[in-house]
Amino acid sequence: METKDKKWIVGQGSHIYFPQDTRIIMFQVILALLPACAMALYVFGMDALKVLLVGVISAVAAEALIQKYLMKTALTINDYSAALTGLLLALNLPASSPWWMICIGSLIAIGIGKLAYGGLGQNPFNPALVGRVALLIGFPALMTNWSVTGGYLAELYRKVNPETLTAATPLGFVKAYSGTNFSADLVNYFNSYKINWESLFVGTTSGSIGEISELALLLGGAYLIYKKVINWEIPVSFIGTVGLISMAAYYANPQATLLPHYHLLSGGLFLGAIFMATDMVTSPFTFKGRIIFGIGCGVLTMLIRLYGGYPEGVSFAILLMNIFVPIIDIYIKPKRFGV
Amino acid sequence: MASELKTFSQGGIHVDDRKYSHESPIEKLPASKLLVIPTSQHIGAPAKVVVAKDQAVKIGQIIAEKAGFISANIVSPASGVVKAIEARMSPTGFKQECIVIENDMKDEYFEAVTDIAPSPEAIEKYDPASAVKQVEKAGIVGMGGAAFPTSVKLSPPPDTKIDTIILNGVECEPYLTADARIMIEDADKIAAGLALIMKIFSKNGPVKGYIGIEANKPDSIQKMSEAAAKYKDIQVVSLALKYPQGGEKQLINAITGRSVPSGKLPGSVGCVVQNVATAAAIFDAAVNNKPLIERVVTVTGLGVKTPKNLLVRFGVMFTELIDYCGGITEDAAMLICGGPMMGKALQTSEVPVTKAVSGILVLNHSEANLYEEAPCIRCGRCVDVCPMGLQPGMINKVIEAGEYEKLEELAIMDCIECGSCNYICAGHERLVQKIKIGKIKLQEILKARKEKEAREKAKAETKAAPQDKPGESK
Incomplete structure (x- = not known):
């Protein structure tokens, strides 16, 4: 082609780009969640598959329908962020969740959690957590129904006791009976190693389908840190704070407090700290800001678990800390050059 | 060489350097028949035209005069006749006042030039009193891309104490290799230029000279080190590869550890930074009375067939340079004046090479941010x-x-x-x-x-x- 007559594309610099853009970042987070998905399928079988599929499909559909018919704007489902929100929501649900409840969760997560604020990047709260917390408040029974309906756990539990249909989490049990005569016995029961930390870590216990295996979540987290999608600051400060407080609480009153490993490994801490609190949109810009954010999440989680009405506090803690992100970003600024 | 490479203290990116034309020696592009010379090729006020249409001019003759404190002279890059003075498209992307010169191909100089080789002896003998005037007359501006008038940089306010001269051989923009090649092929002249600048500033006390080069150019580092070894107080500093190390404040920080305060100039921390090609031009102008009429331009990117480094007379059209490099490929998408990070996308290649043009970059669809x-x-x-x-x-x-x-x-x-x-x-x-x-x-x-x-x-x-x-x- 003649150089002279060439019609050149004119753009604004810089003219080259870093390939890891929003789409790739979202895709990498989805990839990082695959070990947790695999563990969910292994432990909960087809029930988990159903929850995962309904979660992802309903979130994508919710975004597409709202954007097309309600907002009449361009569809953004190609950036994978709706799929990721759906996947995260699903991983935060019990295996027994009915399909319609998941759909309501997706609709709230996408519609109210994200699009109502102006779409990706504008939302102050983590959308998946908005969906989850709405379901937790709206359907408390269904959301804590850790029924053993199928998969590995069902077989295991039925071997022990053919009548077993539900298996509440240790945190849930203790909270349910706190203040009763039974409380100390229950704590004692769990603390005398009826469930060892290895099985909690690998994930052959009850809980939301995505939170059970800290091993799988750590694998995904390591991948994300390696790919520089997330920083280590929030997971480490969040989990570290929970570890310290739970240890302090245990040694202050070992008779009435669960061992720290239950606080670390039997709830939604790792899923929340690695995949939800690190959500770029809703976490601080700076290193120091992220440490403060992580510590705040940890403190609030433990306050809710130890003194609040809910057995689990990770979701609430992250949402509460989301509120502080703009303030953290105003007060914690990067160090300027030459100032 | 220090085991740990120096670099600036905060921020920066690691970007694939894509120096495709690094191995390609500088080739001299024949001057064209028509040369288009914008009167604004520098930061500051445009120069004032001092020639008329049909007037005969010679190489080095001032055709547009420095207008204001921050401004620079424009000299004729060829001997010939002024054909027109009119607005034409310039590499800034806008139409600007240009002097069009018809080259008679005789290459006659306006003033006699000498050919003293760069050496410590030549610098020893040289009296720097007239150096700044010579640089101003030759129309020299910073050749790294910013095009700040060099004579202004060489005459800081009297209360500024300069103890460090830094030559910028970083060329941190990906793709560009002009400075790297000049350092390989003309190291002696660059070192002499630095020694000369140091001499200008040494009247107020001892001055140290540094040449900062990133570690991705080991051959440039080697040649410059050999040349620098001939002079006292000149040191080549290898720097870790990180963009934007060639930024003045970043380079000063990387080499001296000093931080230029917000809103202040390098002089505030005792530093003057010059590009390596500028240093060579300063030597030519000061010692040999040679005007600034040409520069090395990297023509590169996956959108051009054979990336090259070309020594080009000012006023030659980008089109000619690109076609000299085999023309553009089928999937060429963007034409950029300068590097990919700070360069400007152009609508047409029918713009002339000016003092500020360090590179002509043709990006294809896979490289360009579309x-x-x-x-x-x-x-x-x-x-x-x-x-x-x-x-x-x-x-x-x-x-x-x-x-x-x-x-x-x-x-x-x-x-x-x-x-x-x-x-x-x-x-x-x-x-x-x-x-x-x-x-x-x-x-x-x-x-x-x-x-x-x-x-x-x-x-x-x-x-x-x-x-x-x-x-x-x-």
């Missing part, structure tokens, strides 16, 4: 990479909201427009473009505020004045 802007997801990478410690994402939001007065607190004027944030942005947002707009808007606000304050002060004085007059108010 993405639409997507929303900010607050990934915060722009904050991490900003070498000035700013918050580009936040600045962008403020600009989009039209809240320009907030830009003052966000220190937008500190931005060096290096494009690191733009490069790393997950939403492919054109942050630098918006920051440039924001800077203009903030300057307008600051100017209006100043004027208002001046008006109020004047008003207060006129009000106060009658009361001071005894008798009148009583």
Whole structure:
């Protein structure tokens, strides 16, 4: 082609780009969640598959329908962020969740959690957590129904006791009976190693389908840190704070407090700290800001678990800390050059 | 060489350097018949035309004169006749006043030039008293791309104490290799140029000289080290590969550890920074009375068939350079004057090479950022990479909201427009473009505020004045 007559594309610099853009970042987070998905399928079988599929499909559909018919704007489902929100929501649900409840969760997560604020990047709260917390408040029974309906756990539990249909989490049990005569016995029961930390870590216990295996979540987290999608600051400060407080609480009153490993490994801490609190949109810009954010999440989680009405506090803690992100970003600024 | 490579203290990006033309020796491109010379090839006021149509000119003759303190002379790069003085497209992307010269191909010089070889002896003998005048006459400006008039840089305010001269051989823009080749092929002249600059400043005390080169150019480092070894107090510093190390403030920080304060010039920390090609030009002008009539331009990118480094007379069209390199490929997409990070995209290749043109970059569809802007997801990478410690994402939001007065607190004027944030942005947002707009808007606000304050002060004085007059108010 003649150089002279060439019609050149004119753009604004810089003219080259870093390939890891929003789409790739979202895709990498989805990839990082695959070990947790695999563990969910292994432990909960087809029930988990159903929850995962309904979660992802309903979130994508919710975004597409709202954007097309309600907002009449361009569809953004190609950036994978709706799929990721759906996947995260699903991983935060019990295996027994009915399909319609998941759909309501997706609709709230996408519609109210994200699009109502102006779409990706504008939302102050983590959308998946908005969906989850709405379901937790709206359907408390269904959301804590850790029924053993199928998969590995069902077989295991039925071997022990053919009548077993539900298996509440240790945190849930203790909270349910706190203040009763039974409380100390229950704590004692769990603390005398009826469930060892290895099985909690690998994930052959009850809980939301995505939170059970800290091993799988750590694998995904390591991948994300390696790919520089997330920083280590929030997971480490969040989990570290929970570890310290739970240890302090245990040694202050070992008779009435669960061992720290239950606080670390039997709830939604790792899923929340690695995949939800690190959500770029809703976490601080700076290193120091992220440490403060992580510590705040940890403190609030433990306050809710130890003194609040809910057995689990990770979701609430992250949402509460989301509120502080703009303030953290105003007060914690990067160090300027030459100032 | 130190085992740990030096670099600047904060921010920066690691970007694939894509120096395709590094091995390609500098080739001299024949001067063309018609040369188009813009009167504004530098930062500052455009030069004032001092020739008329049909006037005969010779090489080195001043055809447009420095107009104002920050400005530079424009000399004729060829002997011949002035064909026209008119507005033409320049590599800035705008039409500018240009002097069109028809080259008679005789290459006659306006003033006699000498051919003294660069050596410590030549510098020893040279009396630097007239050096700055020579540099000004030759029309030399910074050749790294910013094109700041060199004579101005060589004459800082009398109260500034300069103890360090740094030559910038970093060439941190990906793709560009002009400086790397000049260092390989003309190391002696660069070293002599540095020694000469040091001599200019040494009247106020001892001056140290450094040449900063990134470690991806081991051959340039070697040649420059050999040349520098002949001089006292000149040291070549290998730097770790990191963009934007060639930024003046970043380079000073990397080499000396000093930080130029916000809003201040390098002189405030005792430093003067010059590009390596500028140093060579300073030697030519000062010692040999040679005017600045040509420069080395890298023609590169996957959109050009054979990337090369060309020594080109000013005024030659980009088209000629590109065609000399085999022309463009089928999937060529973008034409950029300069490097990919800070260069400017052009609509046409029918613009002339000027003093500021360090490279002509033809990007193909796979290299060029052709993405639409997507929303900010607050990934915060722009904050991490900003070498000035700013918050580009936040600045962008403020600009989009039209809240320009907030830009003052966000220190937008500190931005060096290096494009690191733009490069790393997950939403492919054109942050630098918006920051440039924001800077203009903030300057307008600051100017209006100043004027208002001046008006109020004047008003207060006129009000106060009658009361001071005894008798009148009583």
